[in-house]
Amino acid sequence: MKFFQLIKANLFRKKVRLLLTLGSFAVALFLFAFLVVVKEAFSRGVDIAGADRLVVVNRIGLIQVMPISYRDKIAAIPGVKAVTHDHWFGGVYQDEKNFFPQFAIDVENHRLVYPEFIVPDVQWKNFVKDQQGAIAGGQTAKRFGWKVGDRIPVKNSLYGPTKSWEFNLDGIYHTEKSGGDESQFWLQWKYFDENVPSVMKSTAGWYILRLDSPDDAVRVAKTIDETFANSSSETKTETESAFAAGFAKQFGNIEFLILSIGSVVFFTLLLVTGNTMAISVRERTGELAVLKAIGFKDRSVLFFVMAESVAIALVGGLLGLGLAILAIPVVGTALNGLLPNLILSRSALVVGIGFALAVGAASGLLPGIGAMRLRVVNALRRV
Amino acid sequence: MVSVNNNGHSTALIQVRGLNKTYRRGGEEIQVLQGLNLDVDKGDFVAFMGPSGSGKTTLLNLLGGLDVPTAGTISVAGDEITHMSSGKLTEWRARHVGFVFQMYNLIPVLTAYQNVELPLLLTRLSGTERRQHVEAALSIVGLADRTHHFPRQLSGGQEQRVAIARAIVSDPTFLLCDEPTGDLDRKSADEIMALVTELVDKHAKTVLMVTHDPVVATRAQTVLHLEKGVLVEAGKPRQDVAVGGGA
Numbered sequence: 001m002k003f004f005q006l007i008k009a010n011l012f013r014k015k016v017r018l019l020l021t022l023g024s025f026a027v028a029l030f031l032f033a034f035l036v037v038v039k040e041a042f043s044r045g046v047d048i049a050g051a052d053r054l055v056v057v058n059r060i061g062l063i064q065v066m067p068i069s070y071r072d073k074i075a076a077i078p079g080v081k082a083v084t085h086d087h088w089f090g091g092v093y094q095d096e097k098n099f100f101p102q103f104a105i106d107v108e109n110h111r112l113v114y115p116e117f118i119v120p121d122v123q124w125k126n127f128v129k130d131q132q133g134a135i136a137g138g139q140t141a142k143r144f145g146w147k148v149g150d151r152i153p154v155k156n157s158l159y160g161p162t163k164s165w166e167f168n169l170d171g172i173y174h175t176e177k178s179g180g181d182e183s184q185f186w187l188q189w190k191y192f193d194e195n196v197p198s199v200m201k202s203t204a205g206w207y208i209l210r211l212d213s214p215d216d217a218v219r220v221a222k223t224i225d226e227t228f229a230n231s232s233s234e235t236k237t238e239t240e241s242a243f244a245a246g247f248a249k250q251f252g253n254i255e256f257l258i259l260s261i262g263s264v265v266f267f268t269l270l271l272v273t274g275n276t277m278a279i280s281v282r283e284r285t286g287e288l289a290v291l292k293a294i295g296f297k298d299r300s301v302l303f304f305v306m307a308e309s310v311a312i313a314l315v316g317g318l319l320g321l322g323l324a325i326l327a328i329p330v331v332g333t334a335l336n337g338l339l340p341n342l343i344l345s346r347s348a349l350v351v352g353i354g355f356a357l358a359v360g361a362a363s364g365l366l367p368g369i370g371a372m373r374l375r376v377v378n379a380l381r382r383v
Numbered sequence: 384m385v386s387v388n389n390n391g392h393s394t395a396l397i398q399v400r401g402l403n404k405t406y407r408r409g410g411e412e413i414q415v416l417q418g419l420n421l422d423v424d425k426g427d428f429v430a431f432m433g434p435s436g437s438g439k440t441t442l443l444n445l446l447g448g449l450d451v452p453t454a455g456t457i458s459v460a461g462d463e464i465t466h467m468s469s470g471k472l473t474e475w476r477a478r479h480v481g482f483v484f485q486m487y488n489l490i491p492v493l494t495a496y497q498n499v500e501l502p503l504l505l506t507r508l509s510g511t512e513r514r515q516h517v518e519a520a521l522s523i524v525g526l527a528d529r530t531h532h533f534p535r536q537l538s539g540g541q542e543q544r545v546a547i548a549r550a551i552v553s554d555p556t557f558l559l560c561d562e563p564t565g566d567l568d569r570k571s572a573d574e575i576m577a578l579v580t581e582l583v584d585k586h587a588k589t590v591l592m593v594t595h596d597p598v599v600a601t602r603a604q605t606v607l608h609l610e611k612g613v614l615v616e617a618g619k620p621r622q623d624v625a626v627g628g629g630a
Contacts, residue, residue, distance in 0.1 A: 002504050009492040290488045293449060294549070295477020295505050297470060376449045380484070 025316020033324030055243040059234040065203035079216035082112035085204035091154035104192035123171025134167035137182035273363035289379030305368035313360025395422035402455035417612035430603035481550030485562035520548040540571030557589035
């Protein structure tokens with residue numbers, strides 16, 4: 001602590017340069033936080049996927065449907081505990097900007113397969129009884145100010161001419177798992193099936209099944225795909241996490257994109273701060289030589305340079321992450337549900353701080369070693 | 384008593400024996416110091432004079448443990464410093480040497496107080512003890528009322544006083560002054576030299592000083608000339624000034 005004054009005085013030596021360096025760290029960490037948040041948003045489906053769930057889709061692609069008759073055949077396969085099915089609805093509430101995922105669900109089995117979605121029993125019973133009923137996730141309900149009992153009109157043009165489908169909001173669901181998806185809107189598959197063109201009747205978009213044991217996953221998936229091989233709707237069965245990962249990949253290789261941008265930011269930052277520290281040390285050659293002359297050891301001089309560099313990195317990093325904490329919810333709201341929930345996790349903050357400290361240490365190291373190796377006699381001669 | 388001829392055993396505070404320093408510049412070897420002997424007792428005030436390039440600063444650097452000789456030995460208060468490792472030499476400098484440079488070399492972002500406190504940060508003294516030492520040193524150099532001034536807020540003479548306070552604050556065995564008045568006007572130079580003389584007379588400090596200025600050299604008890612890498616005793620300073628023709 002007795003060296004604090006010396007380190008602090010050196011930090012504030014050039015205030016404009018200090019502000020600019022802090023700014024570059026803050027901007028980089030702000031960007032870093034955003035990249036991590038977007039990456040996590042895309043991969044959250046993979047992270048929270050049930051280990052004991054399989055998803056069955058049409059082998060040709062996700063937008064191709066399968067006969068509803070598959071449900072009983074899948075349910076009969078040993079190791080399958082429960083089967084449900086979903087169908088993409090794809091309607092528009094008031095404005096196309098108000099996107100949120102809507103699914104026609106199988107009310108009989110949905111809760112057996114997705115126990116993590118919590119709906120009060122009374123609300124669920126009302127939903128099952130009400131053919132035009134709907135259940136919305138807590139986030140979506142909050143976003144549009146919906147309350148149980150509200151009438152919700154949703155326009156749809158995917159299934160025949162554009163028309164408005166009317167729903168009664170019977171319930172609001174929440175999730176057990178942290179970071180779970182509370183943006184969905186569920187309607188009854190029976191109501192959906194009655195109102196779609198004949199070509200779409202008695203179909204399911206995809207099946208989701210729960211296994212007795214995750215160990216059965218490979219065997220059951222193979223059995224399902226073999227059962228429907230050579231049929232008009234061949235299937236592709238995979239674990240829920242693989243399905244979520246595949247879904248995220250449809251947007252492109254987000255992880256690679258983020259890693260690439262992150263690396264460019266990292267090395268640019270390293271060069272900027274390394275150069276700043278090098279200039280700062282070069283300007284102080286004489287002073288460092290005097291410190292060494294009066295008895296400060298080489299490692300003390302290295303410590304001073306590194307401490308300055310790490311302090312700048314830490315303060316700049318905290319500033320950037322603080323700004324990100326404030327800005328991310330605002331951006332999330334502005335995106336209007338276009339991206340999954342943007343959540344800046346604690347682990348991302350810890351990684352961000354670690355990243356800032358690593359860049360600070362790395363950028364101070366070379367100038368620090370240069371200062372450490374400085375020969376007092378030569379340095380004093382240059383003063 | 385200063386001696387340049389003794390090459391045997393002595394009880395002097397500083398003993399230099401057969402000191403050689405050779406630099407290599409390009410393919411050429413330049414011998415700066417040649418078999419130099421020197422004895423300096425505690426409380427002596429020695430001035431080194433000589434033309435530019437004669438090796439005065441090199442000698443000071445060697446005596447201060449900032450550079451290592453090509454051959455020969457330097458002993459200070461019984462410690463032979465010529466074979467110390469770099470780390471040991473740094474510790475030794477902190478305990479035994481106070482440096483005063485021509486350009487003051489204060490840290491511009493630290494106040495006078497903080498500059499003087501620097502050598503004490505290397506000791507185990509408490510904050511209170513450090514403050515007592517710093518205030519005493521600043522009081523000796525007559526700057527007790529300038530503790531919170533930054534170097535840019537002080538005159539050249541005052542800056543050099545702060546540098547002297549920094550040099551004496553840890554009570555080193557001896558002071559090395561490299562052209563301490565080289566950047567000052569005559570009045571300030573006289574004040575600084577009066578202060579250095581006072582340190583020798585009142586506080587029994589041992590001072591070794593390099594200077595080009597014969598007037599400044601008159602303050603020393605002994606003036607030694609470096610000529611072609613060899614020390615030559617020039618006698619009493621006042622005679623030296625007379626011979627040299629004054630300032």
